[in-house]
Amino acid sequence: MKRILGIFFIPFAALFTLVILVFILSDNPQNSLYFFFIGPFRSMFSFGNMLNASVPLIFGALGISIARNAGSLNLGGEGQVYSGAFFAVITAHVFSNSGFCGGILAMIAGFISAGVLAAFCGFCKAKWNTNELITTFLFSCAVIPVINYLVTGPFNDPETSLQSTGKIAENMRLSLILKPSNLNTGIFFALAAIVLVHLFLYRTKKGYEFRIAGSNEMFARYGGINTKMNTVLAMGLSGGFYGLSGFFLIFGTHHAVIKEFSAGLGWNGLAVALIARFYPPAVLPSALFFAWINAGARSAMQNTGVTFEAASIVQSVIFFLATSMVIVNNFKQGKKVK
DSSP: OHHHHHHHHHHHHHHHHHHHHHHHHOSSHHHHHHHHHHGGGSSHHHHHHHHHHHHHHHHHHHHHHHHHHTTOOOOOHHHHHHHHHHHHHHHHHHTTTSTHHHHHHHHHHHHHHHHHHHHHHHHHHHHHOOOHHHHHHHHHHHHHHHHHHHHHTTTOOTTSSSSBOOOOOGGGSOOBSSTTSOOBTHHHHHHHHHHHHHHHHHHSHHHHHHHHHHHOHHHHHHTTOOHHHHHHHHHHHHHHHHHHHHHHHIIIIISSOBTTTTTTHHHHHHHHHHHTTTOHHHHHHHHHHHHHHHHHHHHHHHHSSOOTHHHHHHHHHHHHHHHHHHHHHHHHHHHHHO
16 A cells, blocks of 8 residues: 555656646646646547657666666666667668568567676676666766767768668568557557566566565575575666667667667656556556656647746656655665664
């Protein structure tokens, strides 16, 4: 019950903030609120794009949830999404004639490339007790300019005016399911991922070890659990899911890696995980809520005088409330251990 109340408290507080902002900033609050709340549902195009925007958020939030349940936190989502998407596209170009099998190989490449980045940070934590918050963030900051160079340099597509790689073959692209929107079959993979991650964390031995180590690492060690190996594995899975976020965004929507297309996606995935309290089944409504806020802000911006910064303020409120609740919970757990 406390988890459910905590999950619903943050969205309600964010929406209350949104309403206050609209009344302060808008000359016509009623019209602005209409487009904020109803705008994303006014057409199949808007509704489908809103659902499509939730797909990468789901994968990113699941990655964060795996790491957090194991006692770690991955702040390198920005670079991991970017690198996962890039290596997936390069693999797709190499196996462009392989169709479905080439797409599977591209997905695996995206998962592994992003997972290795996060797993190395997990290894540093297990080996030298480095802070994974710092290492994942710094690695992300280092990876982004490298991928930028590759996208705009050796792998740049000279046939487009965009700074991007060449587009993947049409036989590898995910099928659209709600035209004319960008919603594609990636939504089904996202729903399946939620189920699989929940089953992994709550129905498998390894998932139990993750959760025990995340709750009390010292107790887990006394129980014979290899917490160091689990730290590396959990971080690797976390980065891998961020890589899948980039894969589905490219293969379902963009079809090419555009320079810094993933900016903000890593942090948004973290916000979704914070709203869901790192509980996989709650990731779906949290991702839909976050996508709805962004879609509503765009709709209000296009039809009224409200700027898109209103959504950024609401996102800041979400971060503040969610992180505050996490800090309070960790403090309470620390007192109980003592």
